[in-house]
Amino acid sequence: MIRFDQVSYSYHQTPVLNNITLHENEPVISAIWGRNGAGKTTLMSLLAGHNRPDDGRIQVMGEDPYNNLAAQKHLCYIQENHPLGRNWTMNDLVRFGQYFHPQWNQEFAERLIDQFELPSKKKIVKFSKGMKTAAQMILGLASYADITILDEPTNGLDAEKRKYFYNALLESYEDHPRLFLISTHHIEEIQPLCESLIVLHRGDVMYHQQMEEIRERGVLLTGLISDVDLVTKGEKIIESAQLGSTKKVMIDASYSREWKDIAQAHGLSIEKATLQDYLVNLTRKHEEVKG
Numbered sequence: 090m091i092r093f094d095q096v097s098y099s100y101h102q103t104p105v106l107n108n109i110t111l112h113e114n115e116p117v118i119s120a121i122w123g124r125n126g127a128g129k130t131t132l133m134s135l136l137a138g139h140n141r142p143d144d145g146r147i148q149v150m151g152e153d154p155y156n157n158l159a160a161q162k163h164l165c166y167i168q169e170n171h172p173l174g175r176n177w178t179m180n181d182l183v184r185f186g187q188y189f190h191p192q193w194n195q196e197f198a199e200r201l202i203d204q205f206e207l208p209s210k211k212k213i214v215k216f217s218k219g220m221k222t223a224a225q226m227i228l229g230l231a232s233y234a235d236i237t238i239l240d241e242p243t244n245g246l247d248a249e250k251r252k253y254f255y256n257a258l259l260e261s262y263e264d265h266p267r268l269f270l271i272s273t274h275h276i277e278e279i280q281p282l283c284e285s286l287i288v289l290h291r292g293d294v295m296y297h298q299q300m301e302e303i304r305e306r307g308v309l310l311t312g313l314i315s316d317v318d319l320v321t322k323g324e325k326i327i328e329s330a331q332l333g334s335t336k337k338v339m340i341d342a343s344y345s346r347e348w349k350d351i352a353q354a355h356g357l358s359i360e361k362a363t364l365q366d367y368l369v370n371l372t373r374k375h376e377e378v379k380g
């Protein structure tokens with residue numbers, strides 16, 4: 090469905106994406122995670138055809154997305170602070186959606202507008218931050234575009250509205266499976282919905298894996314320093330802290346039956362790290378190793 094082959098991109102001679110290769114061949118919900126400045130927005134805007142790579146090739150449904158209507162008809166890219174007409178109301182936004190997206194689902198759009206309690210005649214520029222985000226997400230979800238790209242889709246949404254968004258995302262995906270690429274800093278909330286995870290780090294694809302594999306990773310062990318050191322010898326430790334005679338470490342391993350047995354045998358407490366903490370530590374460790 091999408092392909093990046095050895096793609097590089099720089100802003101004014103400063104490299105931002107370095108020789109990226111990334112293929113997503115199936116309709117899945119895929120999360121893109123990375124720390125600030127990792128290159129997520131740049132990658133998404135290249136995919137949407139807003140910019141052209143310096144090197145390499147990008148394809149959307151077999152087409153180069155840059156300046157190409159044949160690719161654009163498959164795409165819906167909702168940026169953070171998506172540019173909308175100054176005088177637009179929700180009625181205008183829906184008309185725009187119907188006009189630009191051949192697979193637009195009007196009934197779904199109307200239902201979401203009701204659910205998010207968005208006034209149909211008020212100018213969107215006068216909406217609150219969360220209401221603006223909801224308006225943009227309705228455009229993305231109801232587009233039913235084959236490739237839907239959402240940049241930080243829950244920014245400014247309160248807990249209840251985020252829940253509405255996740256339910257709407259799942260409903261629309263189940264109704265019409267397609268590729269969703271969703272960049273987020275809030276990986277814990279969205280990970281149950283995602284089948285794939287792309288981790289971008291300093292302009293490189295550090296991981297592109299099945300979510301079910303990566304969500305099991307990150308084991309926290311706590312106990313006496315000597316016991317912790319003994320069982321973690323040879324393991325990849327991605328975080329470590331000591332307090333008196335107690336040590337707590339996070340290791341880059343799967344939270345398995347085997348690790349639970351080892352912990353019990355050595356009197357250590359064991360927990361699953363959150364995915365967010367695991368990814369933060371993993372990318373930090375990567376930086377330390379690379380120097």
Ligand SMILES: Nc1ncnc2c1ncn2[C@@H]1O[C@H](COP(=O)(O)OP(=O)(O)OP(=O)(O)O)[C@@H](O)[C@H]1O
Nearest residue numbers: 100101105123124125126127128129130131132289
């Ligand atoms: N228009 C631009 N001109 C120059 N540099 C830019 C421009 N846009 C982004 N950059 C730089 O490119 C790098 C990647 O930025 P990008 O916005 O793609 O990262 P991101 O992963 O989306 O970050 P965040 O999580 O903070 O939104 C950063 O170093 C940023 O400063």
